[in-house]
Structures are given as structure tokens and as C-alpha cells.
Amino acid sequence: MAADGEVKWEKVLWRTQPFPDNYVPDSFLDKLRKNTNFRPYSFRGLVLAACAITQHLSTIFIFISVFVRLNDSTLDPRVLVWVTVATHVLGSIVWDVAERPFYEKHERRANRAKAVKSSLMVFLALIGLSPVLKTLTAATSSDSIWALSAGLFVINALLADYREPASVPRKEGLISVLSMNAAISASVVLASRLPTNLSVFALMLLSIQLFALFPILRKRIQAVPAVLHFTFTVCIATASVWSMHSLSPFVASLFAGTLLFVTFGGPGLLMWAQQYKNEIRGPWDVAVPRVRPDT
Template sequence: MASASGAEVEWERVLWKRQPFPDNYVPKTFLSSLSTNANFRPYTYASLVLASCTISLHLAVIFIFLAIFVRLRERTLDPRLLVWISVLSFVCFYTLWEIVEHLATAQSRLANRAKTVKSSILIFLALLALSPVLRTLTAATSSDSIWALAACLFALNVLLADYTPMLSAQQHPRERLSSVLSVNAAIAASVVLASRLADDVSVFALMLLSVEAFALAPLLRRRLQTAPAGFAGLTLLAAGLAVALTAGLSRTVAVLYAAAFAFVTLAAPSLLVWAQRYKNEIRGSWDPAVPKVNLAPHGARPG
């Protein structure tokens, strides 16, 4: 735009200066700073499949637990055998935890082992004492209501579970409220299901398995997420066990679980990779200003 003296005036991006331009003026250089997907990092299919293994493993644990509950209810599984399997599983999982956990000194390992053994004994005795109470907890409630309540609680457990990994062995983050609610929902679902069993030993066996599957196993799962190959192998093993256990009860349920596993683990990541082509993040000089903080050491003058 030309001024009164005939000289051409250039537009400046300032607010404190009066300029001979209308408010809706668009300069020719408006799109010179346009950038598309500047901060976008495309996903790879392998990384998404590995990330989805966390959800797949969690679903496999739930289906394994439900298959064991049905066998206990139908008296095709000896509850005493399940107790021994749970104890041996705890020993194996704790040994694996000790392998992946790198503590600072041997004293800290001994102290943690003593606390773990003490807590395990207390939980074992508490469940043993509460089994007669839990067996009659929902005696006045119909089974249909119990199945619906358990399904809602397990769905809440899946939605609120913490699927983020522990990036280091020294990382002991504070538990999120959502993850605490997730564990409580799973334990509550286990309690209402255990109340449908016929004897105290079955109730005790199922609750012992529930504590391991929904309170202790997620901690180990978050540790193992830092080892991709081992974590993927553990997910496939759990999925195969879930299919085998559910197939012995209902082929329809086994097929539905296999389809859900295939969708979550294989199909959903491919859909997300395909949808990346439509990602279009536009940035330019019209975006809000981002302050640049001086990162120079304290007391040093910027050059």
C-alpha cells in the first residue's frame, strides 16, 4: 500500500504501531511460514502391535479367570489344586520380578523380600478367614444380577486399568486413582462371583487367584513392557491359554475371544497406521506465540 508521499509502506506484525491497512488485511507473506505436520511422528505397525499387547494380555487374564470360575462352579476343577497352582505361580512371578528388578544393594533386596513374605502370609490368612463370609455374602441375590454386576465391574476394570510401563527399575510412581479403582472393581467382581461357589475351599482358591491376577500381575506386566520380545511372548502364551480354557467350556466364547484378540492386537494397529495419511496439522505465524525460555546455566550470560 502506498502512503501519502508515494512511498510503499510494508505491513508489520505489531500492535503498538498505527498502520495504513484495514483490519482484515492479509499480507502476501501470510502463508510463507505455513508448515504441515511439523510435530507429527508417524507410528509404526510393530510399535502399535507391541503397545496393544498390554490390553490383549489384560483381557486374556480376565478370560482365564472366568474360565477357572466356571470350572470351580461346575466342580470339574479341584480347588485344592488351584490353591497349589496359585502358590507356585506366585513363587515363579516373584522370582521373575527379582530378575527384572535391579535394586541398589543386597540389603534392600533382603528387606523387600521380608516385607513381601510377611504381606503374602497376611493376605493368605485373611482370605482363608473371610472365605465362609464371602460364600454367603450374596445368598439373597439372584444369579442373573450377579452375572450382570460382575460383567459391569470387569468392564470398568478394563477401562480404568493402567497400561503405562515402568520405564526403569527405580521408578516407583504413585498409583493413579483410576488404576486403584480398576483393581477394586476386579476384586469386587471376584467377590460376587466367589459367592456363587458351593464350598469355602473354592471361595478361598478363587479369591487367592483374583489377588494374584488383578492386584499383583499388573505390577509385573508393567515391568515386563520394557522387554518387548519377552512381553510379546507372554501375551501369546496367555492368549493361547485363554482360548484353550474357554474352548473346553464354549466354542462360541472361544471364537469371540480369539476374534477380539485378533482385532485388538492386529487389526486396530493397522487401522491406526492407515488413518495416519489423513493427519493434517497446520501451523503458522497465526498460532499463539510460544515463549522461549532461556536455558543457559544460572548466572551465565547468553551470547
């Protein structure tokens, strides 16, 4: 540090100063700041955020278990159609109740009419396309179909939108659309291996419900009280593990362990790792320009 009466170092570039280029004043660390933008996580909040991943993985394995049963002819496709229609009606009621804070009464009525019209169009389109889908991969080996569908479901899980719902409903992004397309494509190639047209129709109807409609409903469910959200997650995870257990207890055990790790283990690791966060800020940071909008 320069003595009294002598020239003191200043943080300027336009003035020539009698100091070497690598000179560091004693006050250099006075403005050191650590973890200024750090917000500590709560285990409860992380578990609730991970519930969206648990729900999505559960829907994938529910779909796979249904496909196996249809392929083995141990599940009547007519029963699946009626169950899918019933759950669609129930989901529509839940959706109508959940969207009340976001839309006026006349807007909800218009959305309801649009949803009914779209549902009928999808229903009729699947009826007409089922015979075509059944013969889509007739010349492809089953091993290739299993590998392709597995890869598509992995893409679907990786690209799915697990963000918390916004205060104002937003349109789906490109990544979410790619995720849905991957799941529907996997459903198409799996449905093409089923023995009857009715089985193809029932499975595709289920795929539309699980991979196109349920992710939208899941956004609304994330906005309900935490107890209800977690209870719904436990119910759908239990249903997926139970459906897999009757097919393969070993796979069901692995899947149950995966869900427990995703729901509780991952948040616990993140809670443990946040103690090592060490973000250092100071006057030596690169300047960030702030462009003022024209007035």
C-alpha cells in the first residue's frame, strides 16, 4: 500500500499509475461475496418436485404392462376401452375443476366443447387407422421393435416437461412436443405387434390418454395442495408397481427401487451436495452490459 502523501492505486484504466501490472491492493478482497444467489433447498420441496418424474415413469410402465397383457391375450381389449373412456371422463372433470382459477366461466365452457369435439375426432380417427397400424411393422423383427420402442420411451422420459406450473397457462414447448411424439411413436410400433384390430385401437387410445393428455393434467395436479399431490403420486406409483409385479416380480422390485430413489434418494443427494456450493463474486467479475430499452 502506498504511504500517506504518495499516489494511491485506483481502479481505472485511463490513468497511468506508478504500479506494476500485477499489483494487488490490500483492499482487493473487501468486496468479496460468497453465494449471493444461493437459495437453500428444502427436502419437502424437492420431493414434491420429483413427484412429476415419478408419475411420468409410472405411466410408462403401466402402458408397458397393459401392452404385455394385450399381447398375451390375458386382457380383454373391450375392458380396456371402457376403462380408458371412464378415466378420460374422470380426468375431464378434474381438469374442469382445476382450471377454474385460470379461466372465466364462458371460457371454460368453450374449452369443454372444444375438448369433446377433439376427443370424438381422435376416437373416430383411431378406429379407422387401427387396421393400418396393425400391419405397419409386419416385415420387421420383434427384437428391432423392442429396441426401438425402448429407445423412444427413454427419449420421452428425458425430454418430458417436469417444470412446476406457471401462474398463467403457457403453450407447450418444442421439447415437450418431441417427448410426446416419441411416446406416441413407441406406442404405434408396439401396437403393430398386437393380434387384433380391437387390441390396437384400445392400446392407442390408452397411449393418447397417458402421453398426450395426462402430462397436461399433471401440470394442474402439481398446483393442488401438497398432500393431495403426494397422495396421487403414491397411488399411481403403487398401481404401476402392482401391474408389473404380476408380470415379473424381479422387474417390479427394480422399478420400485428406482421410484423410491427418484422420489427420495435424488432429493436427499441434492440436499447433501448443496453444502459444497461455493459461488464467489467480487469486483473482478466480467462486466455485464445492461441495455436500456428505448423510451
